[in-house]
Amino acid sequence: MFRILLERLRQGRRTVAFPKSVPPLPPRYRGRPELTDGPCAGDCAAVCAGLCPTGALGTDDKGLFLDLGRCILCGACAACPGGRVRFTGDHRMASSSRDGLILRPGTKPDVAPLAPASRRLFARSLKLRQISAGGCNACEADINVLGTVVFDLGRFGIDFVASPRHADGVAVTGPVTENMRQATRDTFDAVPDPRIAVAVGACAISGGLFAASPETHGGAPAVLPVDLFIPGCPPHPLTILDGLLRLLGVKTP
Numbered sequence: 622m623f624r625i626l627l628e629r630l631r632q633g634r635r636t637v638a639f640p641k642s643v644p645p646l647p648p649r650y651r652g653r654p655e656l657t658d659g660p661c662a663g664d665c666a667a668v669c670a671g672l673c674p675t676g677a678l679g680t681d682d683k684g685l686f687l688d689l690g691r692c693i694l695c696g697a698c699a700a701c702p703g704g705r706v707r708f709t710g711d712h713r714m715a716s717s718s719r720d721g722l723i724l725r726p727g728t729k730p731d732v733a734p735l736a737p738a739s740r741r742l743f744a745r746s747l748k749l750r751q752i753s754a755g756g757c758n759a760c761e762a763d764i765n766v767l768g769t770v771v772f773d774l775g776r777f778g779i780d781f782v783a784s785p786r787h788a789d790g791v792a793v794t795g796p797v798t799e800n801m802r803q804a805t806r807d808t809f810d811a812v813p814d815p816r817i818a819v820a821v822g823a824c825a826i827s828g829g830l831f832a833a834s835p836e837t838h839g840g841a842p843a844v845l846p847v848d849l850f851i852p853g854c855p856p857h858p859l860t861i862l863d864g865l866l867r868l869l870g871v872k873t874p
Contacts, residue, residue: 635770635771636770636771636772636773636776637771637772639772639859639862639863639873639874640863640866640871640872640873640874641874642874643712643859643874644859646710646712646857646859650710650712650857651694651696651708652708652709652710652711652712652714653689653708653709653711653712653713653714653729653730654687654689654692654694654698654706654707654708654709654724655706655707655708655709655724655729656685656686656687656705656706656724656725656726657704657705657706657707657726658726658727659703659705661680661685661703661705669685669698669701669702669703669705669706672697672698672700672701673692673697673698674693674695674697674830675691675692675693675823675827675829675830675832676688676691677689677690677691677692677693677698678692678698678706683725684725684726685705685725685726686723686724686725687706687723687724687725688722688723688724688827689714689716689722689723689724689730689852690719690722690723690823690826690827690850690852691823691826691827691829691832692823692852692854693823693829693830693854694708694853694854695854696708705726711729712857712859712860712863713729713730713860713863713873714730714851714852714853714856714860714864715730715732715849715850715851715852715860715861715863715864715867715868716730716731716732716849716850716852717731717732717733717848717849717850717868718733718850719826719842719847719850721850722826722850722852730852732849732864732867732868734867734868734869734870735817735848735868735869735870739815739817740869740870742789742815743789743817743869744778744869744870745777745778746778746789747777747778747779747780747789747790747865747869748779748780748781748782748787748788748789748790749779749780749781749782749788749789749790749791749792749819750781750782750783750784750785750787750788750790750791750792750808750812751764751781751791751792751794752791752792752793752794752795752801752804752805752808752809753794753795753801754793754794754795754796754797754798754801754802754804754805754825754841755795755796755797755798755800755801755824755831755837756794756795756796756822756824756825757795757824759822759854759855760794760795760821760822760824760825760853760854760855760856761794762855763855763856763857763858763861764781764792764794764821764858764861766858767858767861767862768781772858772859772862774862777865777866777869777871779865785808785809785811785812786811786812786813788812788816789812789815789816789817790812790816790817790818790819790848791805791808791809791812791816791817791818791819791845792818792819792821793805793818793819793820793821793825793840793841793845793847794821794822794824794825795822795824795825796824796825796828796829796831796832796834796837796838796839796840797825797828797837797838797839797840797841797843797844798836798837798838799836799837799838802838802844805841805844805845806844806845809844809845817848817849817868818841818845818846818847818848818849819847819848819849819850819851819864819865819868820840820841820842820847820849820850820851821851821855821856821861822851822852822853822854822855822856823852823853823854824840824854825840825841826840826841826842826847826850826851826852827839827840828840829854848868849864849865849868851864
């Protein structure tokens with residue numbers, strides 16, 4: 622026991638200073654994608670769209686767009702012949718609306734805080750029930766990381782609880798398979814009002830790689846109203862934490 626205490630003292634403070642400052646992210650971290658202005662040359666747009674395994678990249682009458690809710694951050698579109706797609710090191714990718722995840726040149730997702738009454742209710746005390754609705758366990762693992770000493774989610778009053786009866790909302794991961802559709806809705810219905818719902822990961826937002834499967838329902842929005850969309854495959858723990866804090870009205874860098 623004495624050696625354990627000495628080792629703990631040697632390690633010092635391990636909790637990141639976020640939201641006062643952003644901790645350094647690995648050089649290989651692939652953050653928010655960004656589109657640049659400029660016309661596509663020839664069949665450039667079709668080539669880029671064909672590179673995306675989830676159909677997140679495409680064109681319409683407004684030009685090139687990238688649906689961050691379908692993006693799995695694989696980086697394939699960074700090979701765009703016209704150089705119009707690049708990945709930044711920005712961890713801030715959450716949005717309070719589904720439309721806010723449709724990126725175009727010069728746009729980025731944003732989170733609108735909850736209404737003042739809800740913020741007063743949930744500030745320093747937000748309890749969530751996590752629902753694994755057919756996920757691969759990657760998003761679930763990064764949610765679990767938030768409970769470690771590094772991120773220490775509890776210091777913000779945010780915790781995950783075992784029962785929806787003790788929760789203020791749900792955090793859904795996975796594409797919502799047919800076997801989990803009713804259970805997902807029942808769990809949300811068991812949360813007392815007022816309540817919130819968070820979709821974590823591309824699968825929970827749009828179905829991700831499994832969107833075309835008849836055994837999935839295209840994510841949480843098809844089953845319950847979603848207040849916060851946190852994209853990624855999986856999203857970095859810092860992305861999840863940033864989205865939750867901004868939903869509660871906490872200013873983050």
